[in-house]
Amino acid sequence: MTTLAALVRRDIRIALRVGGGALIGVLFFLIVVVLMPFAIGPDLALLTRLGPAILWLGALLASLLTLDRLFMADHEDGSLDLIAMSRMPLELTCAAKALAHWLAAGLPLIIATPVLGLLLNLDAGATLAVALTLLVGTPALTFTGMIGAALAVTLHRGGLLLAVLVLPLSIPVLIFGVAASEAAISGPLSFGTPFSILCALSLVSFVIGPFAAAASLRQGLD
Amino acid sequence: MPNQLPVTPATTIRMPKDSNMTLIDLANPTRFLSLTARILPWLAGATAILLAIGLYQSAMAPDDYQQGATVKIMFIHVPNAWLSMFVWGVMSIAALGTLVWRHPLADVAAKAAAPIGAAFTFLALVTGSLWGRPMWGTYWEWDARLTSVLILFLMYLGLMALWRAVEDPSRAARAAAILTLVGAINLPIIKFSVDWWNTLHQPASVFRMGGPTLDRAFLMPLLVMAVAFSLLFITLHIAAMRNEILRRRVRSLQMMQASQRSA
Numbered sequence: 001m002t003t004l005a006a007l008v009r010r011d012i013r014i015a016l017r018v019g020g021g022a023l024i025g026v027l028f029f030l031i032v033v034v035l036m037p038f039a040i041g042p043d044l045a046l047l048t049r050l051g052p053a054i055l056w057l058g059a060l061l062a063s064l065l066t067l068d069r070l071f072m073a074d075h076e077d078g079s080l081d082l083i084a085m086s087r088m089p090l091e092l093t094c095a096a097k098a099l100a101h102w103l104a105a106g107l108p109l110i111i112a113t114p115v116l117g118l119l120l121n122l123d124a125g126a127t128l129a130v131a132l133t134l135l136v137g138t139p140a141l142t143f144t145g146m147i148g149a150a151l152a153v154t155l156h157r158g159g160l161l162l163a164v165l166v167l168p169l170s171i172p173v174l175i176f177g178v179a180a181s182e183a184a185i186s187g188p189l190s191f192g193t194p195f196s197i198l199c200a201l202s203l204v205s206f207v208i209g210p211f212a213a214a215a216s217l218r219q220g221l222d
Numbered sequence: 223m224p225n226q227l228p229v230t231p232a233t234t235i236r237m238p239k240d241s242n243m244t245l246i247d248l249a250n251p252t253r254f255l256s257l258t259a260r261i262l263p264w265l266a267g268a269t270a271i272l273l274a275i276g277l278y279q280s281a282m283a284p285d286d287y288q289q290g291a292t293v294k295i296m297f298i299h300v301p302n303a304w305l306s307m308f309v310w311g312v313m314s315i316a317a318l319g320t321l322v323w324r325h326p327l328a329d330v331a332a333k334a335a336a337p338i339g340a341a342f343t344f345l346a347l348v349t350g351s352l353w354g355r356p357m358w359g360t361y362w363e364w365d366a367r368l369t370s371v372l373i374l375f376l377m378y379l380g381l382m383a384l385w386r387a388v389e390d391p392s393r394a395a396r397a398a399a400i401l402t403l404v405g406a407i408n409l410p411i412i413k414f415s416v417d418w419w420n421t422l423h424q425p426a427s428v429f430r431m432g433g434p435t436l437d438r439a440f441l442m443p444l445l446v447m448a449v450a451f452s453l454l455f456i457t458l459h460i461a462a463m464r465n466e467i468l469r470r471r472v473r474s475l476q477m478m479q480a481s482q483r484s485a
Contacts, residue, residue: 147404151397155388164383165401168376171369172411212404215321219396 003088004096011100014073021069022104025062026112032058033116044121051120052130052181058116059109059134060141060174066105067145068162070097071153071217080153084221090214094146098209102142110134129184129191133198137177140202143209144169150213154220173201251327251467258460265457272450279443286440295353297443301451302346306374307409309339309455313381314406317399327463329395330470332402333385334462338455340378347371366415367423370408377405391470 015022036054037047047054074080083093110131117127148166155161180194276297286293313335319328350368351361362368381398388394416425436444 147400151384151401155384155393155397157387161383161387164380168373168380169404171373175369208404208407212400216397216400219321219400220393 003086004092007083007093007096008100008103011097012104015069015101015104022066022101023108025066025105026108028065029058029062029109029112030116032061033119037119048121048126051117051122051126052133052185053178054120055113055116055130056134056137056174056178056181059113059138060170062109063106063138063141064145064163064166064170066101067142067149067166068152068159069105070101070146070149072149075153080217081221084217090217091210094150094213094217095143095206095210098143098146098213101146102139106138106142109138126181126185130181133177133180133184133195136195136202137173137198140173140198140205141170143202143205144173146209147212147216150216150220154216173198176201251330254327255464255467258464262457262460262464265453265460269450269453269457272446272453276443276447276450279446283443284439289357292353292356293440295349296440297447299346299349299353300444301448302342302349303371304448305451305455306339306343306346306371307412308452309335309342310374310378310402310406310409312459313339313402317402320395320399321403324392326392326470327467329392330463330466331459332395332398333391334466335459336378336381336385336398338458338462340375340382342451342455343371343375343378347375365423366419367412370412370415374405374408374412377401377408381405 033054036050036058040046040050071080074083084090086093113131113134114127117130122130145166147169148162151165152159152162176194176198179189180191180198183189183194184191280294280297283294283297285291313332316328316332316335319325320332347368350371354363355361381401384398384401385394388397416423
């Protein structure tokens with residue numbers, strides 16, 4: 001357990017320091033959200049209606065952008081091989097790395113959401129609903145995205161291939177995340193149903209993501 | 223294990239006519255090639271005959287009392303939709319073969335199936351869209367069944383991109399196998415999407431508890447077409463696998479030649 005905690009601490013430290021690049025995701029999130037009113041037009045009523053969808057889309061793209069750092073940096077300096085050779089099961093190591101990545105790159109997005117909600121003319125309740133669904137939903141994005149990151153690092157291809165592999169898997173999360181936020185803001189459907197499905201998607205990704213990523217690393221790193 | 227298979231040159235292998243072929247013999251690419259060379263014409267012939275019968279029956283089928291002649295789109299649409307999921311199932315089994323036994327023939331089977339499955343999925347989407355226009359008044363509707371099949375199509379394309387992105391075939395095979403198994407989660411979602419959500423798409427009417435709700439006049443051509451399309455897939459798949467095996471042999475011969483020349 002202490003090994004895993006040490007791994008999480010190490011990953012967070014590396015991500016937050018110079019060259020880590022985790023906080024670039026937040027900057028990207030901000031820029032995507034700012035671009036939207038330019039594209040749609042500064043119609044406040046329309047922005048309020050589209051707000052949850054814009055925030056979710058921005059968070060999805062921002063989390064996709066930072067994903068290839070999940071294994072790539074460790075692979076480049078060789079520490080990924082050392083981690084894979086350690087006594088910890090590779091599945092647990094992958095889960096720990098994904099957790100660290102979410103804490104460093106996913107959580108800042110949620111903290112930034114209230115500020116960005118102001119730009120989109122969302123009231124406090126709506127912002128809270130979007131932040132809550134992001135809090136529950138972004139771990140699913142990180143844990144399913146980890147599969148793509150592991151494939152990309154074993155194939156020495158990142159970037160566009162990673163996006164093409166990961167985006168179809170993230171569609172259900174996007175659908176139910178936006179559905180839950182919309183339900184909380186305007187109804188008429190109940191908030192509970194899509195929110196529970198969103199929780200379920202996250203839980204399923206916690207199970208499948210580490211196993212698939214570990215299998216991919218094992219197959220690819222030999 | 224592929225390493226323990228006999229490595230006789232392809233020209234010297236003669237299979238006895240009365241030998242007991244087992245599944246494991248098929249795992250040898252050379253035997254696979256010689257066996258499929260014999261059965262492929264028969265498969266192609268059976269496919270052509272069944273397709274002709276199915277198309278004739280579809281054309282002769284009565285018009286639906288509500289849908290008119292457009293109901294005949296079903297005879298193309300439904301087999302394509304079934305096949306789109308069946309092919310991913312075949313690829314998932316091949317993926318297990320790749321990951322568990324690391325067998326090159328499983329790699330070949332998975333790689334050859336992806337473009338065919340993508341084509342079936344694309345045809346299911348297109349025919350469904352053409353059918354939806356007169357029936358629902360729209361080419362496209364963002365409901366659960368349509369969306370999940372569209373995701374399936376995108377995943378086929380992603381898989382094909384993955385195969386093309388990596389030069390080393392066995393490395394690509396292992397990566398694609400993992401992605402295939404993860405994507406297999408989508409299959410039950412597609413199948414049950416019409417039960418779980420309120421959708422415009424009609425619920426299952428052939429494979430359901432309590433027998434099909436489809437009339438016999440429509441059911442028979444549909445089943446014939448389904449068998450014909452399945453045979454079409456098997457024929458195309460085997461042909462594509464043969465091409466892929468030959469392509470890999472050419473590739474390794476070229477690499478041998480290149481290394482000899484440089485040496």
